Amino acid sequence: xxxxxxxxILRSIRPVPAAMLQALRDHFGDRCSTATSVCEQHGxxxxxxxxxxxxxVVFCESTDDVAAVVKLxxxxxxxxxxYGVGSSLxxxxxxxxxxxxxxxxxxxxxxxxxxxxxxxxVQAGVTxxxxxxxxxDTGLFFPIDPGANASIGGMAATxxxxxxxxxxxxxxxxxxxxxxxxxxxxVIQTGSRAKKSAAGYDLTRLFIxxxxxxxxxxxxxxxxYPLPEAVSAAICTFPSIDAAVRTTIQIIQxxxxxxxxxxxxxxxxxxxxxxxxxxxAEAPLLLMEFHGSESGVKEQAETVQDVAREFxxxxxxxxxxxxxxxKLWTARHKAYFAALQTRPGCRCQxxxxxxxxxxLAESINESVAESEAAGIPYWIVGHVGDGNFHLSHLIxxxxxxxxxxxxxxxxxxxxxxxRLQGTCTGEHGIGLHKMGYLVDEAGAGAVEMMxxxxxxxxxxxxxxxxxxxxx
Amino acid sequence: xxxxxxxxILRSIRPVPAAMLQALRDHFGDRCSTATSVCEQHGxxxxxxxxxxxxxVVFCESTDDVAAVVKLxxxxxxxxxxYGVGSSLxxxxxxxxxxxxxxxxxxxxxxxxxxxxxxxxVQAGVTxxxxxxxxxDTGLFFPIDPGANASIGGMAATxxxxxxxxxxxxxxxxxxxxxxxxxxxxVIQTGSRAKKSAAGYDLTRLFIxxxxxxxxxxxxxxxxYPLPEAVSAAICTFPSIDAAVRTTIQIIQxxxxxxxxxxxxxxxxxxxxxxxxxxxAEAPLLLMEFHGSESGVKEQAETVQDVAREFxxxxxxxxxxxxxxxKLWTARHKAYFAALQTRPGCRCQxxxxxxxxxxLAESINESVAESEAAGIPYWIVGHVGDGNFHLSHLIxxxxxxxxxxxxxxxxxxxxxxxRLQGTCTGEHGIGLHKMGYLVDEAGAGAVEMMxxxxxxxxxxxxxxxxxxxxx
Numbered sequence: 001x002x003x004x005x006x007x008x009i010l011r012s013i014r015p016v017p018a019a020m021l022q023a024l025r026d027h028f029g030d031r032c033s034t035a036t037s038v039c040e041q042h043g044x045x046x047x048x049x050x051x052x053x054x055x056x057v058v059f060c061e062s063t064d065d066v067a068a069v070v071k072l073x074x075x076x077x078x079x080x081x082x083y084g085v086g087s088s089l090x091x092x093x094x095x096x097x098x099x100x101x102x103x104x105x106x107x108x109x110x111x112x113x114x115x116x117x118x119x120x121x122v123q124a125g126v127t128x129x130x131x132x133x134x135x136x137d138t139g140l141f142f143p144i145d146p147g148a149n150a151s152i153g154g155m156a157a158t159x160x161x162x163x164x165x166x167x168x169x170x171x172x173x174x175x176x177x178x179x180x181x182x183x184x185x186x187v188i189q190t191g192s193r194a195k196k197s198a199a200g201y202d203l204t205r206l207f208i209x210x211x212x213x214x215x216x217x218x219x220x221x222x223x224x225y226p227l228p229e230a231v232s233a234a235i236c237t238f239p240s241i242d243a244a245v246r247t248t249i250q251i252i253q254x255x256x257x258x259x260x261x262x263x264x265x266x267x268x269x270x271x272x273x274x275x276x277x278x279x280x281a282e283a284p285l286l287l288m289e290f291h292g293s294e295s296g297v298k299e300q301a302e303t304v305q306d307v308a309r310e311f312x313x314x315x316x317x318x319x320x321x322x323x324x325x326x327k328l329w330t331a332r333h334k335a336y337f338a339a340l341q342t343r344p345g346c347r348c349q350x351x352x353x354x355x356x357x358x359x360l361a362e363s364i365n366e367s368v369a370e371s372e373a374a375g376i377p378y379w380i381v382g383h384v385g386d387g388n389f390h391l392s393h394l395i396x397x398x399x400x401x402x403x404x405x406x407x408x409x410x411x412x413x414x415x416x417x418x419r420l421q422g423t424c425t426g427e428h429g430i431g432l433h434k435m436g437y438l439v440d441e442a443g444a445g446a447v448e449m450m451x452x453x454x455x456x457x458x459x460x461x462x463x464x465x466x467x468x469x470x471x
Numbered sequence: 472x473x474x475x476x477x478x479x480i481l482r483s484i485r486p487v488p489a490a491m492l493q494a495l496r497d498h499f500g501d502r503c504s505t506a507t508s509v510c511e512q513h514g515x516x517x518x519x520x521x522x523x524x525x526x527x528v529v530f531c532e533s534t535d536d537v538a539a540v541v542k543l544x545x546x547x548x549x550x551x552x553x554y555g556v557g558s559s560l561x562x563x564x565x566x567x568x569x570x571x572x573x574x575x576x577x578x579x580x581x582x583x584x585x586x587x588x589x590x591x592x593v594q595a596g597v598t599x600x601x602x603x604x605x606x607x608d609t610g611l612f613f614p615i616d617p618g619a620n621a622s623i624g625g626m627a628a629t630x631x632x633x634x635x636x637x638x639x640x641x642x643x644x645x646x647x648x649x650x651x652x653x654x655x656x657x658v659i660q661t662g663s664r665a666k667k668s669a670a671g672y673d674l675t676r677l678f679i680x681x682x683x684x685x686x687x688x689x690x691x692x693x694x695x696y697p698l699p700e701a702v703s704a705a706i707c708t709f710p711s712i713d714a715a716v717r718t719t720i721q722i723i724q725x726x727x728x729x730x731x732x733x734x735x736x737x738x739x740x741x742x743x744x745x746x747x748x749x750x751x752a753e754a755p756l757l758l759m760e761f762h763g764s765e766s767g768v769k770e771q772a773e774t775v776q777d778v779a780r781e782f783x784x785x786x787x788x789x790x791x792x793x794x795x796x797x798k799l800w801t802a803r804h805k806a807y808f809a810a811l812q813t814r815p816g817c818r819c820q821x822x823x824x825x826x827x828x829x830x831l832a833e834s835i836n837e838s839v840a841e842s843e844a845a846g847i848p849y850w851i852v853g854h855v856g857d858g859n860f861h862l863s864h865l866i867x868x869x870x871x872x873x874x875x876x877x878x879x880x881x882x883x884x885x886x887x888x889x890r891l892q893g894t895c896t897g898e899h900g901i902g903l904h905k906m907g908y909l910v911d912e913a914g915a916g917a918v919e920m921m922x923x924x925x926x927x928x929x930x931x932x933x934x935x936x937x938x939x940x941x942x
Contacts, residue, residue: 114827115724116724116827116828116829117828117829118723119827140724158669159668159669159673160669161667161669165667169644170667172676173640173644186916187916188913188916189913190913190917192892193827193893194825194826194858194893194894194897195825195827195859196630196632196636196641196643196825196857196859196894196897196898197825197896198631198897198899198900198901199894199895199901199905199913200680200901200909200913200939200940201681201685201924201925201939201940202643202677202679202680203920203921205673205676206672206677206924209672209673210672214672225726226724226725226726227726228726253586253587253589253611253697254697255696255697255699255700292726293770295766295770299764299767352669354667354668355665356587356590357587358585358587358588386666387588387665387666417665418663421663422665423663423665423668423669423670424670425668425669425670426667428669429669437670441663441670442660442670443659445657446660446674449653449659449674450674452928453672453677456923456926457923469671
């Protein structure tokens with residue numbers, strides 16, 4: 001069973017007028033499709049919601065293409081939903097009011113690389129792996145890694161982060177400027193290639209995380225970083241989640257510039273062991289990576305070992321060769337599929353909260369106790385250096401009770417995160433699923449301000465309507 | 472002679488009604504003042520504009536105080552101008568439409584320090600030096616240093632940065648959450664204490680850099696950083712500005728996590744020598760600082776020396792003791808006063824552009840050539856790691872021609888920065904002075920979007936009206 005659409009956003013289609021459909025066909029030819037298979041493919045993401053297709057999909061190849069679609073949509077008050085690779089997790093790309101899906105996948109050109117300035121400008125449909133492939137010979141890299149090979153546009157739209165964020169920040173910190181098609185179909189630039197600016201309102205940051213509800217980002221200028229001279233990874237097992245978190249807090253307080261610091265709970269380790277043929281101790285584990293000079297990495301490693309030992313860490317294992325590192329990180333990245341296989345036929349429901357790190361252990365431990373009591377299989381991975389973790393439950397798709405129990409666990413976890421001065425989503429975004437939680441977190445006044453901005457910038461409510469804030 | 476107010480923002484007073492004035496007096500007693508001296512003191516900043524006083528000044532001590540003032544102002548459509556310490560540089564705090572100045576200087580409490588989370592929450596009137604004094608025993612520090620001992624509220628409002636930004640970022644990256652009094656006098660929270668979030672529109676970043684035109688920030692949660700185990704500073708002289716910039720580019724490309732990288736031109740060095748009794752070679756100079764472990768700092772220093780040598784750098788001098796470092800940085804921070812003394816009776820007009828670092832040498836060199844041709848004394852300091860520099864001219868206050876010539880040089884410099892994909896202001900903000908440049912930089916469409924946001928969030932145009940964007 002899929003999750004139903006929340007009541008407050010029941011589907012209310014705004015049909016695409018025949019004349020507009022004809023205009024799209026005239027303009028885009030076979031890059032405009034109303035085929036059921038195409039529309040259904042664009043009417044889902046990685047969430048549990050049922051397929052909710054748009055009426056038509058247009059494959060855009062340029063900013064001008066996007067502007068042309070939006071102008072038609074604006075004239076006809078028809079919804080526009082930008083679409084990258086469909087890897088969002090909270091229903092972001094579902095066409096809950098029908099309309100036109102703009103597929104940006106063919107906007108896949110890296111436009112300008114500026115190695116001296118550590119910047120690259122890409123079209124929105126370029127994926128993060130493609131960026132790194134195309135700039136490989138510059139000695140630079142783009143660090144943000146949400147797991148999925150998402151499009152840069154999608155990552156910007158959801159303010160994505162992932163494993164490297166503890167050192168390199170999130171999309172919030174790593175986008176310098178944008179080309180945006182506004183809700184009226186106008187093309188604007190935000191930001192510049194300067195590393196900083198005090199010039200006017202921060203429109204760039206307003207679009208980052210707006211999930212397509214204020215305009216369509218078509219070109220994005222990103223910060224790049226030098227590839228570290230040396231990289232080393234390590235794993236260390238802890239007697240408790242609390243010990244792993246205390247270790248992390250102290251590492252960060254000591255100023256160790258750790259590049260990745262991932263927590264796996266015993267359930268996740270067990271699944272990884274089975275799936276990848278490893279024999280890691282089935283206890284809470286930190287998987288860490290260090291970037292720097294040869295001696296810097298060595299020094300970081302020694303510091304971290306000392307700290308970990310203090311908190312009962314053991315079984316330290318190092319991976320300095322690329323092959324060993326790849327093996328460890330592949331195991332981490334496969335944790336999802338590994339866990340899925342522990343309960344054949346199940347589907348996975350992943351949560352995403354982020355709290356001040358001093359409250360992380362409490363936050364995780366209380367969720368664990370609730371999941372244990374509920375008796376539904378679960379596992380945890382966490383970007384623990386940022387206070388962000390994902391609790392995933394394995395649900396029998398034929399038992400609607402389990403989905404309800406897990407949603408109840410999710411509600412408890414989100415409320416706890418908010419009570420502990422954290423957020424209902426560290427990196428997955430609001431989409432459809434978390435609109436109510438956003439109000440709990442930000443308060444009615446702040447959400448009303450978001451709605452005021454939405455109404456002002458998109459008076460006909462055509463940009464990905466029914467997401468983030470309902471207006 | 473002071474610079475005149477730009478024509479497009481000629482003063483148009485909106486009087487404070489007698490009943491509102493009485494209501495303020497009833498509510499605030501002697502914390503409400505209409506004394507000429509008090510109003511004039513609040514009607515200026517560090518810009519060259521003439522004193523432009525508000526009609527009344529209210530000394531607020533709490534968020535509720537601020538909300539009470541704004542509610543009255545909203546009901547009467549009277550302007551509200553937030554005021555920290557008055558160190559802004561582009562006319563930000565001038566009461567061009569009269570109204571009420573909210574002095575936040577008494578909101579000077581550090582509210583919550585959370586060492587485990589590396590966060591601190593302060594009232595907006597706390598100064599940056601006070602923050603660092605009050606958290607000294609935690610082993611943490613707040614790095615943003617714009618030179619002046621500005622208030623945290625003012626720094627957030629202008630998106631300030633300064634010497635440490637090359638490593639630690641600007642106010643954009645270092646504010647986690649805000650308490651804001653909106654234009655209707657409502658109190659909202661933005662962000663949280665979580666290190667990252669994907670929850671809704673980034674209202675925090677919308678207020679950062681909005682210069683009091685969208686609301687009044689009253690409480691601010693900041694990121695803190697561990698005090699480095701070791702700090703070392705160095706100076707190095709270069710044959711040309713180009714050589715100093717090429718050195719900086721290579722240092723950054725190699726991933727050296729340099730904490731400060733300041734350029735002084737030969738004129739600035741000459742002034743500093745005279746003022747501080749130093750004998751530095753009167754040539755372009757980089758003043759650098761390294762933060763890290765003992766061995767990390769040593770390694771950074773060696774790498775930088777190698778790079779500098781490659782570009783003709785010489786006279787490397789190290790300062791590892793706090794005393795030696797203080798001497799160097801004091802000289803840097805006194806460069807302004809040192810330069811002022813080279814032309815007695817003059818006043819200083821400072822500019823502020825920021826470009827992609829690959830264009831920095833070109834940008835500086837062309838400005839130097841123009842200033843040389845104009846024959847007006849000048850000097851340059853630059854946060855060169857960020858591509859940001861300040862060209863300051865020493866003007867005879869009795870010669871209106873000189874002010875006009877310097878404004879013309881400023882126009883050329885700003886146009887060049889924009890042409891080179893940079894910004895008209897790296898850190899000083901728009902205020903009154905750069906409103907026209909903002910349009911040149913961002914384009915009419917983006918500025919129209921800013922105006923739309925301004926109108927939506929402040930429909931009566933009471934929040935610091937006539938600044939950033941004129942609506």
